[in-house]
Amino acid sequence: MDLFNDLALGFSVALVPVNLLYGFLGVLLGTMIGVLPGLGPVATISILLPFTFGLQPQAALIMLAGIYYGAQYGGSTTAILVNLPGESSSVITAIDGNQMARKGQAGLALATAALASFLAGTFATLVIALAAPTLAEVALQFGPADYFSLMVFGLVAAVILAHGSVLKAIGMIVAGMLLGTVGIDVNTSVPRFTFGIPQFGDGMDFAVIAMGIFGIGETIVNLERTGATRVYMQKIKSLWPSLQDLRAMLPPAIRGTLLGSALGVLPGGGPVLASFSAYVLEKKLSRHPENFGKGAIEGVAGPEAANNGAAQTSFIPLLTLGLPSNAVMALMIGALMMQGLHPGPQLMRDKPELFWGLVASMWTGNLMLVILNLPLVGMWAKMLTMPYRFLYPAILIICCVGVYSINNSALDVLIAALFGFVGYLLYRLQCEPAPLLLGFILGPLIEENLRRALVISHGDPLVLVQRPISLTFLALTAVLVVVLCAPMIRSTRDKVFAEESS
């Protein structure tokens, strides 16, 4: 009964017109920055932070939160339409989503993403309302050794992402990990691969590499195509999901929601890890794994549900313990502090209207996102009928502006251009870029946590198998390796590969 009272209190806050308005502004802005590649939630919230100081704390927090999960929604739009993931968590969506768009199913893919995200958003709101404190305690149990094993599991799973050669996938992952080592080392403060350029001290930004490989690389690839094939899509078909489509997308969306909500609570790569774990899971469960990478609706529904669920449950450590699980959450702490509020276990008790108001606003915000995005589906899909000479220069300009806006650095634009050629080269060599980006994100996390775990254990590697959580993930990794090496799987893989290259 308490829950109903709490939720009623929450909705009484969230449904106040001014809070609804700021919630709407938040999700609208979030969708926009999600669609514009490069401009991510961290940069946007940084810019808007000062403007929220004059607002009521509830309105400020509701708007900032809306920007964050709104961006997860919007990020999938460009991933599907033009194979350009706007946020790190939509890299996975691009794999099958873009293939669907190429087959003329852009509308269906966008609708699937929106509906799966809404399902996940609704469920994650309930999770926060019911189990936030308990989940936060679980997250605290995760030590550096456990994170290491979880990330290793993720990285091995990344091999399954590729629908081509396993060897190439591994090569891509390793290349990504190497790129991730650029920057000043955490443990020794020694600069690695910075070539004396101070801007490299903090490492390379994910968006710079992604914009280069996907956005600019894709543009170059399309220069090779001629005439009619350059047009992205001849005919728009199936704008709305049929009953059969709904039936196909529902189970993956539910599984993705559960997986995403669980992984989002953990700090670090929450939404990213969630979206590709969901993809791997769907590919393994599917009766037609060969369809993955060629426009499988499950490959859009699962990951999209997972990344939205994770984006929302990543608020749990912040709201219940006052601990940020990522850069956006750290900004939220700054926003609360400027309001004279101090996130921590006391916040939920002393300011229940703030906590429950935010939780309720997540649901109203998700509803607004669906209402906002579904009517746009048709418009977005039509955009693809634009001729190459208009569409691609526009993509290039948006990429450059987006990349520049991250650090106001012209060097970043040059690096993105360089990665554009890398992207083209990878396309010619039939190497998929998704595993490279996952290596880039997970590599540094793996290194950091492994070294931290070993420093804490005074160099004893047994710590990795002595902790139950860590041991579980290592065992799962071993199972995964066996599955990967099983000859049956390999033969399917080769068959797929053969079909592709023909």
Added chain:
Amino acid sequence: MKTKQLIPLLGALTAVVMAATGPAAGQANYPNQPIRVIVPFAPGGASDFVARLIQPGMSQFLGQQVVLENRAGAAGNVGMDVAARAAPDGYTIFLGNVGTISINPSLYPELTVKPEKDFIPISIVADTPGILIAGTKFPPNNAKELVDYAKARQGKVNFASPGSGSLNRLEMEIFRMNAGLDMNHVPYKGGAGPAVADIIGGHVELMFTTISSAIQHVKGGRLKALGVTMKERVPAMPDVPTMLEQGFPANVSSSWQGVLVPAGTPRPVIDKVHAALKEALSDPKVVARMAEAGVIATTNKTPEEFKAYLAEDAKKWADVIKKTGAKPE
């Protein structure tokens, strides 16, 4: 080498010329255009928090807009570099802190900015005491018990820090050195948050951090406080003894933020900014808001007082870095 030496010389010459001619006419009616404050860290952090609180008061006193510019990166060195290269006309102000001004020059020998030469200090604006925290399952309850406990387990006790060259790491190194302890350093990145989380979770035993990032957890019973680094006890936590009263006088240190301007800025401008800071920090609302976050609002009587404080602070950390070998190899 030659050109490298020439650049600062040229810079100094330009500064002299500009100080003699350009702004001279503008000094009397300073400020007549918006002023930018370079904050060398991201929005939402400790420096940004302080900057945004003093911004309205400064703006009101000076009768001009005060614009904050967050230039984060390389432990604050990126923003410091931008500020040091700016024209010394009072329209670019730098919000430095203990890390950028006092610690980084000793830690990064390749740093082109030399704070004591390239900046004129105006005043300290905020002081955040440090606190020694440990997980609730860690047996020692105060600094003395910690020394005994760690002495019996030399090299076994782990301490966290928000980075290899951070103030909090150096605070522990001083403590360790004076008590004759061997402890194991576990650096984190991404601010105090992840490190504090691992202490609460019991993965690492203890660390020095700012009061603001620990006070809620200490009050909520998830962390214990072994000592604070102020000269006097902190009003918000009267039960926690100071490191000084526990016999560790070297562990009186703080994480400060202060305002500096590029070298060559004319004296009347410096005095005006100093007056603006005093005015902004005398607002009871600003003082109260800072106090809620565990930050003490404070100013220096004269710019010279701040200069003397900085000289001492920089020397202190240079010594610690030299003696403990905390430098990157």
